[in-house]
Amino acid sequence: MAGLAVSVDTATEGVHFPPGLPPAAVARRALRCALSDLAAMGAVPAGYLLALSLPDGTDEAFVADFAAGLAADQKALGLRLLGGDTTATSGSLSVSVTVLGRVPSGAALRRSGACAGDRIGLSGAVGYAAKGLKDIQEGRTNTQAAQAFLLPQPQIALGRAGRGVAHAAIDISDGLVADIGHMARASGLRAVLDAGAIPACSDLPLTLAITAGDDYALALALPPGRGIKGFPLRDIGAFVERPPGVEVRGADGRLLPLEREGWTHF
Amino acid sequence: MAGLAVSVDTATEGVHFPPGLPPAAVARRALRCALSDLAAMGAVPAGYLLALSLPDGTDEAFVADFAAGLAADQKALGLRLLGGDTTATSGSLSVSVTVLGRVPSGAALRRSGACAGDRIGLSGAVGYAAKGLKDIQEGRTNTQAAQAFLLPQPQIALGRAGRGVAHAAIDISDGLVADIGHMARASGLRAVLDAGAIPACSDLPLTLAITAGDDYALALALPPGRGIKGFPLRDIGAFVERPPGVEVRGADGRLLPLEREGWTHF
Numbered sequence: 020m021a022g023l024a025v026s027v028d029t030a031t032e033g034v035h036f037p038p039g040l041p042p043a044a045v046a047r048r049a050l051r052c053a054l055s056d057l058a059a060m061g062a063v064p065a066g067y068l069l070a071l072s073l074p075d076g077t078d079e080a081f082v083a084d085f086a087a088g089l090a091a092d093q094k095a096l097g098l099r100l101l102g103g104d105t106t107a108t109s110g111s112l113s114v115s116v117t118v119l120g121r122v123p124s125g126a127a128l129r130r131s132g133a134c135a136g137d138r139i140g141l142s143g144a145v146g147y148a149a150k151g152l153k154d155i156q157e158g159r160t161n162t163q164a165a166q167a168f169l170l171p172q173p174q175i176a177l178g179r180a181g182r183g184v185a186h187a188a189i190d191i192s193d194g195l196v197a198d199i200g201h202m203a204r205a206s207g208l209r210a211v212l213d214a215g216a217i218p219a220c221s222d223l224p225l226t227l228a229i230t231a232g233d234d235y236a237l238a239l240a241l242p243p244g245r246g247i248k249g250f251p252l253r254d255i256g257a258f259v260e261r262p263p264g265v266e267v268r269g270a271d272g273r274l275l276p277l278e279r280e281g282w283t284h285f
Numbered sequence: 286m287a288g289l290a291v292s293v294d295t296a297t298e299g300v301h302f303p304p305g306l307p308p309a310a311v312a313r314r315a316l317r318c319a320l321s322d323l324a325a326m327g328a329v330p331a332g333y334l335l336a337l338s339l340p341d342g343t344d345e346a347f348v349a350d351f352a353a354g355l356a357a358d359q360k361a362l363g364l365r366l367l368g369g370d371t372t373a374t375s376g377s378l379s380v381s382v383t384v385l386g387r388v389p390s391g392a393a394l395r396r397s398g399a400c401a402g403d404r405i406g407l408s409g410a411v412g413y414a415a416k417g418l419k420d421i422q423e424g425r426t427n428t429q430a431a432q433a434f435l436l437p438q439p440q441i442a443l444g445r446a447g448r449g450v451a452h453a454a455i456d457i458s459d460g461l462v463a464d465i466g467h468m469a470r471a472s473g474l475r476a477v478l479d480a481g482a483i484p485a486c487s488d489l490p491l492t493l494a495i496t497a498g499d500d501y502a503l504a505l506a507l508p509p510g511r512g513i514k515g516f517p518l519r520d521i522g523a524f525v526e527r528p529p530g531v532e533v534r535g536a537d538g539r540l541l542p543l544e545r546e547g548w549t550h551f
Contacts, residue, residue, distance in 0.1 A: 023385075025367050025385065026368050027334040027335070027336045027368055027370050027381075028370050029336045029338060029372045029381070031338060031374050031376075034372060034375075068291060068292070069293070070295045070336065070383075072295060072379060102291055104294050104295045106295050106297055109299060109300075109376065109377060110297075110374055110375065110376010110377050111375060111376050113338060113374065113379060115295070115336040117291075
């Protein structure tokens with residue numbers, strides 16, 4: 020299995036996306052969310068497997084539209100379907116995507132490699148997907164924020180370029196604070212984030228934007244002074260040697276009070 | 286991806302297994318059913334990914350027992366967990382397993398390689414899993430048939446030994462007639478099965494035993510006179526050049542009337 024990166028991601032209607040989305044959008048979003056995990060490893064995707072649980076009574080038009088969404092993204096992203104399973108369910112629509120990618124042996128980025136002193140670089144803004152979900156729930160599906168929720172852009176090229184430079188990486192799917200917390204704890208370090216440096220959607224309170232998730236930007240742990248050529252990153256904080264975890268501080272140095280770090284199922 | 290075999294298999298409570306099974310049994314069965322697909326390819330399993338959808342309100346004891354089942358089979362089958370995703374669902378418990386295995390480049394067995402004149406060899410009896418499911422539903426979980434349903438034995442060693450000998454292979458998960466029908470249609474041939482030669486559980490009508498599925502034996506297309514050393518196979522029929530499909534004939538040469546070929550979701 021040398022050089023192979025794999026990841027699985029499940030999207031369930033009513034949990035990960037609102038009921039009533041067009042099937043093609045459900046398909047594309049599920050595939051792109053799964054690919055974001057590969058991007059964070061520095062892997063280049065090669066193919067995927069699809070396990071689809073269709074509610075009883077799903078019609079052929081639904082399946083055709085779903086397949087059209089997959090076909091569009093297979094072409095756009097250079098992927099092929101390697102296998103699949105389709106089952107009926109009395110519950111909600113559920114789409115489980117396993118992605119496979121290539122990465123040179125030993126070169127995969129992990130969340131556990133951050134070092135004390137590393138800076139934290141972020142490849143995009145947070146909060147747009149949460150705003151987009153709200154837009155969609157209110158019937159506005161054509162806003163830029165709605166598109167951020169519906170069509171995440173997995174950062175494949177950035178992850179690949181980060182190999183051998185970044186000490187660790189993660190994608191922001193559970194929320195910025197939660198995911199940087201995952202990276203910090205896996206690395207046995209504390210992440211200190213600078214609230215004022217975080218690029219965030221201004222339509223939401225900052226505390227919501229940094230905990231809402233679904234933004235699929237990458238956060239990378241970088242040695243001081245190092246960047247990734249061709250990819251502008253925002254420096255949003257640093258790793259330090261203190262009790263493992265994550266904290267966010269305002270311009271006055273005070274801790275930002277957060278009700279939660281991010282998305283949790285249980 | 287040279288030399289890599291992958292497959293995904295989803296098991297949903299109430300669809301693939303009855304409600305109320307012990308969590309460890311659900312876990313082991315899901316893993317073994319997925320591995321059976323690799324066996325049919327002649328691949329040797331290396332690892333798996335797990336996408337688990339847990340109904341709202343699932344407790345920790347459930348998760349601990351489920352994990353214990355996985356741990357037992359990881360050890361028994363020489364596997365490791367490569368990744369996973371756990372989500373909540375308002376629907377039924379659903380377990381999606383993606384298995385990865387190794388097979389020499391170009392050596393994987395496929396369902397599409399059968400040739401006219403090939404004999405069809407079967408590695409086990411059919412109908413026991415169906416009888417076992419009935420036993421379980423009636424509260425008898427310790428019968429041999431119940432164990433056949435609960436703990437399928439993926440035929441890894443047979444599949445591996447079949448490389449370079451068998452022209453095609455498939456596992457009997459949808460029902461003997463349905464799966465041999467898949468192999469026949471994929472190969473552009475007709476499979477003619479001899480009802481009297483099929484080893485089947487005698488507690489069920491033969492027409493049910495050969496369409497019920499879940500037996501996870503392998504069916505292999507073999508050149509006339511060839512066997513697979515060390516693996517006794519029952520010769521249950523042959524592939525011929527007639528309209529693609531499958532038929533089952535009795536000792537008198539008459540077609541066995543079947544209501545359906547096997548399991549279908551839709």
